[in-house]
Amino acid sequence: MEDQQKHILLATDHAGFKLKNIIQEMLENELGYAVEDVGATEFDEQDDYPDFGAALAKRVLETGWPGIAFCGSGIGICAVLNKYKGILAGTGFNLQAAEAMKRDEDTNVLCLAGRMIGEDYAKAIVRKWLETPFSGEARHVQRLEKIKKIEGKNMV
Secondary structure (H helix, E strand, O other): OOOOOEEEEEEEOHHHHHHHHHHHHHHHHOOOEEEEEOOOOOOOOOOOHHHHHHHHHHHHHHHOOOEEEEEOOOHHHHHHHOOOOOOOEEEOOOHHHHHHHHHOOOOOEEEEEOOOOOHHHHHHHHHHHHHOOOOOOHHHHHHHHHHHHHHHHOOO
16 A cells, blocks of 8 residues: 655754754644655754755655755755756745745745744744645646746756
8 A cells, every 4th residue: 555644855954953843843743744854953053054955955856745944044945946957946934925836836845944934933834835736727837837948958
């Protein structure tokens, strides 16, 4: 029988480490996800988000599972992720953004600001992103196809 559990990937640098652990607990204990943590698995003030963004991008592409990434602002790690063909990451700075990035852009990675978002709001953003389906509307599909064409010209 095929594994029916939902899977998700997480990655962070030191600036998002605390929030990542909080979100991981929610995903596993409240939402029933099997979580794979691609790092950092211990706090290190000297680590760098590009290393963890790259690791997450590779695992998302290998597994097809969604990911959640954390850094201080959510922007740096998001920039790294979006360098990879097949990754579409967005910064979840509020509930509306989290919903729109799934409904309209069908993002496969949510990026969060470990230093700028409260724990409860971050949990709400994650829930909103996870529960929102891609609309499949023709205009959004057309835009995503255009993005794929751009990716093909600018591959990492």
